Amino acid sequence: MNLTEKTIGSEKIFDGRVIRVRRDTVELPNKHTSTREVVEHPGGVAIVPIDNDGNVHMVRQYRYPLGRLCLELPAGKLEYGEDHRECGLRELGEETGMEAGNFEYLGVFCPSPGFCQELIHIYLATDLKQGKIHLDEDEFLEVEKYPLSDLIKMIHEGKIQDGKTVIGLLLAKDVLNK
Numbered sequence: 001m002n003l004t005e006k007t008i009g010s011e012k013i014f015d016g017r018v019i020r021v022r023r024d025t026v027e028l029p030n031k032h033t034s035t036r037e038v039v040e041h042p043g044g045v046a047i048v049p050i051d052n053d054g055n056v057h058m059v060r061q062y063r064y065p066l067g068r069l070c071l072e073l074p075a076g077k078l079e080y081g082e083d084h085r086e087c088g089l090r091e092l093g094e095e096t097g098m099e100a101g102n103f104e105y106l107g108v109f110c111p112s113p114g115f116c117q118e119l120i121h122i123y124l125a126t127d128l129k130q131g132k133i134h135l136d137e138d139e140f141l142e143v144e145k146y147p148l149s150d151l152i153k154m155i156h157e158g159k160i161q162d163g164k165t166v167i168g169l170l171l172a173k174d175v176l177n178k
Contacts, residue, residue, distance in 0.1 A: 005034075076094070085103070094135060109163075
């Protein structure tokens with residue numbers, strides 16, 4: 001059975017700084033029509049920076065949509081057309097002040113494929129050298145270090161709920177345990 005939906009019309013709804021939203025009319029496999037709301041997002045990169053002592057350098061920042069502080073991997077939004085590796089190296093430096101001697105690609109995932117085009121790429125950063133943090137002017141965060149095993153425990157306890165952080169830490173654990 002062909003499960004593909006065919007776009008037969010599209011209307012721009014919103015064009016913002018971070019996202020764009022459109023409403024598409026689609027033809028379903030049974031030839032009926034339906035509506036799909038799509039959030040266009042350029043994607044992002046998350047980095048798992050692990051130092052020589054086995055500590056992961058995390059960031060704690062306020063997340064307005066959730067109304068609370070979150071403990072997350074350093075991460076950032078891609079610009080449209082930007083190379084994800086370059087974005088990851090930039091964000092690592094901006095948020096933690098670090099440079100990575102090794103920067104290994106762990107994979108990519110779709111956070112919300114039911115309505116959003118966003119893809120998030122994950123990197124493992126090792127052989128770290130500390131430099132100076134240089135945050136964007138509208139960015140406020142604190143860097144904290146944790147052993148990877150403590151962070152995995154925090155995931156299972158529900159203390160870390162951010163999707164990119166959960167996926168990134170679990171991928172890094174698997175790679176490091178090989």
